Amino acid sequence: MAEPFDIVIFGGTGDLTLRKLIPALYRAFRENQLVEGTRVIASCRSQQDIDSYLDTAALALQQHLSPEEFSVPEWEQFKSYLHPVMLDIAVDDDRWQALQVLMDAEPEKVRVFYLAVPPAIFGVTCENLSSVNLITTNSRLVVEKPLGYDAGSADAINTEIANYFEEENIYRIDHYLGKETVQNLMALRFTNLIFEQLWNAKSIDHVQISISETVGLEGRAGFYNDAGALRDMVQNHLLQLLCLVAMESPNKVDAKSIQAEKIKVLEALRPMHGEEVINNTVRGQYVAGSYFGELVPGYLEELESPTSQTETFVALRAYIDNWRWARVPFYLRTGKRMKSRCAEIVIQFKDVPHRVYDDSAGPLEPNRLVIRLQPEESIQMTVMSKNLENMDMQLKPATLNLNFSDTYTQFRSDAYKRLILDAAAANTSLFIHRDEVAAAWNWIDPIIDSWQNSKAVPNLYRAGTWGPDESDELLAEEGHHWFNSG
Numbered sequence: 001m002a003e004p005f006d007i008v009i010f011g012g013t014g015d016l017t018l019r020k021l022i023p024a025l026y027r028a029f030r031e032n033q034l035v036e037g038t039r040v041i042a043s044c045r046s047q048q049d050i051d052s053y054l055d056t057a058a059l060a061l062q063q064h065l066s067p068e069e070f071s072v073p074e075w076e077q078f079k080s081y082l083h084p085v086m087l088d089i090a091v092d093d094d095r096w097q098a099l100q101v102l103m104d105a106e107p108e109k110v111r112v113f114y115l116a117v118p119p120a121i122f123g124v125t126c127e128n129l130s131s132v133n134l135i136t137t138n139s140r141l142v143v144e145k146p147l148g149y150d151a152g153s154a155d156a157i158n159t160e161i162a163n164y165f166e167e168e169n170i171y172r173i174d175h176y177l178g179k180e181t182v183q184n185l186m187a188l189r190f191t192n193l194i195f196e197q198l199w200n201a202k203s204i205d206h207v208q209i210s211i212s213e214t215v216g217l218e219g220r221a222g223f224y225n226d227a228g229a230l231r232d233m234v235q236n237h238l239l240q241l242l243c244l245v246a247m248e249s250p251n252k253v254d255a256k257s258i259q260a261e262k263i264k265v266l267e268a269l270r271p272m273h274g275e276e277v278i279n280n281t282v283r284g285q286y287v288a289g290s291y292f293g294e295l296v297p298g299y300l301e302e303l304e305s306p307t308s309q310t311e312t313f314v315a316l317r318a319y320i321d322n323w324r325w326a327r328v329p330f331y332l333r334t335g336k337r338m339k340s341r342c343a344e345i346v347i348q349f350k351d352v353p354h355r356v357y358d359d360s361a362g363p364l365e366p367n368r369l370v371i372r373l374q375p376e377e378s379i380q381m382t383v384m385s386k387n388l389e390n391m392d393m394q395l396k397p398a399t400l401n402l403n404f405s406d407t408y409t410q411f412r413s414d415a416y417k418r419l420i421l422d423a424a425a426a427n428t429s430l431f432i433h434r435d436e437v438a439a440a441w442n443w444i445d446p447i448i449d450s451w452q453n454s455k456a457v458p459n460l461y462r463a464g465t466w467g468p469d470e471s472d473e474l475l476a477e478e479g480h481h482w483f484n485s486g
């Protein structure tokens with residue numbers, strides 16, 4: 001039976017909190033996963049009173065949940081879990097004592113401190129928590145990406161928070177790891193003999209991992225223009241997915257074993273420098289385009305700036321230099337304002353070694369395993385089969401389909417809900433170790449350096465398309481093409 005816990009969210013009125021965290025906690029409440037006595041303590045810097053905070057939270061829920069998920073009677077119950085506190089994190093004043101009084105009534109209770117604030121104030125937040133003795137042996141710190149800007153800044157952040165929390169009590173979130181299909185990827189690989197036997201360079205031709213988004217800047221211009229797609233998406237989400245596809249079977253499914261295997265993959269990524277970066281990566285930036293007839297502005301117009309070389313799209317070819325994956329290209333791609341919203345992993349198997357049906361039976365397609373995380377969650381395998389509608393021997397690709405929305409009609413996954421409840425229950429297996437963050441940055445940093453040192457600028461693509469032509473050309477070099485869904 002789960003225990004009640006206190007979750008203190010620093011950045012209580014921020015975008016992440018209102019868009020993701022409060023809705024996730026509301027879902028947990030609706031699904032009876034918030035044990036009575038659990039408190040959601042939202043720390044807000046702006047001088048709101050309790051009622052106006054509750055109004056803000058109710059509005060956010062109505063905006064970010066589906067209509068059937070939100071109801072006024074349930075909100076009335078849920079709001080008794082919410083405890084806004086007015087606090088300026090950076091100022092060490094008596095309001096920290098007020099937080100201490102609120103929490104000290106139950107010193108044994110699990111405390112989850114969630115830093116939904118910029119990393120620049122992680123240190124001072126931990127320092128103030130420590131100075132009012134709020135960090136107990138039952139306390140956990142949850143931190144969000146972006147964890148730094150490069151290897152050096154990430155190390156500085158990790159060193160700073162390590163002054164206050166042990167590594168096993170630091171929960172670095174990558175919300176992609178909380179998506180159910182991502183966890184299913186491990187289940188699929190490590191509980192089915194048929195896949196694992198073929199999961200290597202002998203049978204796999206190449207792998208594609210693609211996260212396409214239709215949204216643009218969403219009011220995050222300042223952050224995004226400094227970060228760009230490589231830092232915002234590839235350093236974390238895409239590399240984490242690559243790790244789960246490529247890693248060896250962990251000895252157990254605990255955090256230590258899984259993280260150790262992921263680190264080995266990151267360390268085996270072939271480093272790219274100078275010309276190699278230019279030959280194996282494509283940067284893009286969107287210009288105005290349209291979705292179903294509706295015109296959307298280009299990146300620079302959204303940014304309200306005449307110039308920026310920030311990439312809103314990146315495609316790259318990576319290699320993992322180890323026995324299992326030698327010479328298998330891993331294509332990674334992500335972008336804003338692309339044609340459709342989709343996150344997908346495609347495992348393309350090799351051609352059969354010898355064709356037994358003659359050409360009149362039609363073309364042969366290699367087997368493909370498609371693991372879709374978004375918009376719906378599914379796993380599909382394409383296999384060649386006989387076309388039963390035709391008396392002649394005609395071949396036709398057929399799809400073996402595991403569509404989870406058909407199987408689990410009541411099920412609505414929420415990565416943040418999953419990860420918050422895991423943090424409260426001290427289940428660290430879906431969180432990221434400090435060394436993973438470092439290894440990922442060590443691979444990303446030289447790519448950014450080479451881009452900065454080259455005179456090249458991002459290739460332009462129209463909003464509502466699959467990115468610049470150069471991205472297709474990158475795959476065409478090896479006779480491949482993107483499998484675009486939607």
Ligand code: BG6
Pocket residue numbers: 145175213232233343374
């Ligand atoms: C975040 C990025 O980590 O992930 C955003 O900062 C991006 O730019 C988001 O939009 C995508 O997450 P999801 O779950 O909507 O695919």
